Amino acid sequence: MTAFDVRPVTEDERRPTYDLLGRALHSNRVSDTTWARVGESWPAAHKFGVFERGAPIGITSSFDTGIAVPGGRVLPLAAVDGVGVRADRTRRGVLSALMAAQLAEFAERGIPLAALHASEPTIYGRFGYGSAALAKTVRVARPAARLHDRVPSGGEVRMLTPEEAVKEIPGLYRRIGLTRPGMIERPDLWWPTTHDRHVGPDGSHVVAVHSGPEGDDGYVVYDTVDTRTLDDPDAGAVLKVRDLHAANPVAAAGLWRFLLSVDLVSAVHARHRPVDEALAAMLTDHRHARTLDVEDDLWLRPVDVAAALDARTYRAAEPVVLAVTDRILAANTGHYEVGPDGARRTDAAADLALDVDTLGMLYLGQWSATALAQAGRVEVRDPAAVARADELFTTVTAPWNGTLF
Template sequence: MTDFVVRPAVEGEQRALFEVLGRSLHAPPVDDERWEKRSAGWPADRKVGAFADKQPIGVASSVGTAMTVPGGKVVPAAAVDGVGVRADHTRRGVLTAMMREQLGDLQARGEVLAALHASETTIYGRFGYGIGTRSQDVSVSPRRARFRDSAPAGGQVRLISSSEAIELLPELYRRIGLRRPGMIERPQRWWSSQTHRMKDLVVAVHTGPDGDDGFVAYQPQDRVMKPPEMRIALAVHNLHGANTAAVAGLWRFLLKIDLVGEVRAFGRPLDEPLAPMLVDTRAWRVTDVSDELWVRLVDVPAALAARSYRDGDPVVIEVRDPFLPANSGCYRIGPDGAGRTDELPQLRLDVDVLAMLYLGEWQATTLAAAGRIEALQADAPERADELLRTPTRPWCGTGF
């Protein structure tokens, strides 16, 4: 018998639940000033709370959004943006109960996918989440980074104020579009949560032949302005462009800023083409590669039907989902789409592994070799690789 209850939050409980989340992440206490900044972006809706003796001990929160899947279709999704359990109630099944309640809620809302950024990599696999995208952190030396003559030239770049950024960027992000599998819509609540951060960032906008088509937000760090050093580093937190020319133009701008000794960019796509544009490819140095977005197929039939598949022989996969048993079963995937089938399976895998394959980040042959997929037919992993292959690496590019 549990000593806690899990239920949807009600109006008036937001601040107490936010305090629980902050404590679980070792953040400072929530004072009135901080709560005033965050309260508009922390409504009771979509909050699942755990309570013991009527006091909150855990929270799981989400935001409604939409995600692009391979082939370009955009499906309803949930961005899980805050999960925590109070330190004196961990290891008691609180998180499991909240995850079950939250996934049930997302199913009822008709959301096909859920996604989160994991604080620890060992937590969410047991709830059906898998690493759907990965990203890289890079360090670029402006002194060495000379572009090849054949590299895209880009357009014009202008700096804008924080107030202009608050007005312009939401529409510009929509105009750029969800160009890669894994990219998500940024609802107004997301932008509202970023308002207080804009004051600490420098924002520049790229303009191409058809108007504004890219932006970057960065922050000066490690400022040394005493001769003979005279240098700073730029930390790039957000860089998006509608095309390669816009992305190249923004990078050209960053690498030409005076007194900059290093540009550090975080969470970039693994296939970002900047290094091949440079005469000295070692000017671009990868400092870390890590998991970016963890994905959960909330509605497996709808998710498989939504994405596209390349030409190749169909494959029948058996999916096991003990957390959401209705998803379990056999599915036939092929160039014409995907759906349930009574055919015998050729691959057998858990739903978290299906999430790793879904956006195109991982190959079935790799996961089969690692023991994550059971191949019931010898050539099935290779055939699945061909069907699930995507022309670009998936990437989210949005923190939440």
């Protein structure tokens, strides 16, 4: 293969690299009309391309945002949102070169964490990303499903026009806030391509907002899928939930109550929901809410291990010393004492040893140290330390991202 160059993308290369990503992900070609609408959400900043004879053959992209970590702090995050290699140039080191350049740039800028949604989960572990938050797909049968009479109630739900949905939901998302570890802030460039095109005048999705005593406190974005066939012409529609966020249990219950009240619907289908969401417990018969799948959601990569470990809180237990190995960002390799008072580098002997991708799995509380040790991802040097690490890293609520990017 001809030698290739890895370098930042220039302004003139935004459209060619966007087209390349689309082809790599098997999307339709981008028309001039579509580019005029989405181009501003594809800035040259924080993009690296691999070029061969001046043409892009690989691309990786990210945008800066913030992520909630256990304890409530919001850390700077590099959200990796566009990775692709031309089909005739895969498995030749292109992706490895891209990821190395991107991670070096994150480290140089002092970004403590990076995250992505993995289209192919086997790819990203070797670059230090670990499966840090899971999500479930749930399907609720209609009209059988009913909320029991002790489910919190109050407030009202109203449907928005497409123009209102584009205008109002970004501010409402910010007001609701990052209520779980793993949730991220949504910068201005996120909304046009990931929200507006679905809910705006040219989109097919519906938006409903819940309002409580203090104003709007939750919303849902959903689409209606027609399931009628020649063999079953009376089949009801399925409401397919794309985005649902609520500031409190009353708002969450109000939105689900609304979804389950829509007429001529046979089911409500929601993907990427928190694994501990209590929807089934809200129903008089929990069997009407079936979990169809549990899948990896957010993949997390500690870029500055010391800063990331010290930023989150830990439960009460004796400290544990972790030996972390990072084969790409060598400065992270070392020993870290983690305890209720925070984390720091240390020269003390390690109790547990793990690679940086496994630290990403442990960090938000989705996986226990016990499970990771049983899976062979954590080397146990002091058996008593496993239970201590379980207690230190566990979280009351399951981590969840809830944002497509």
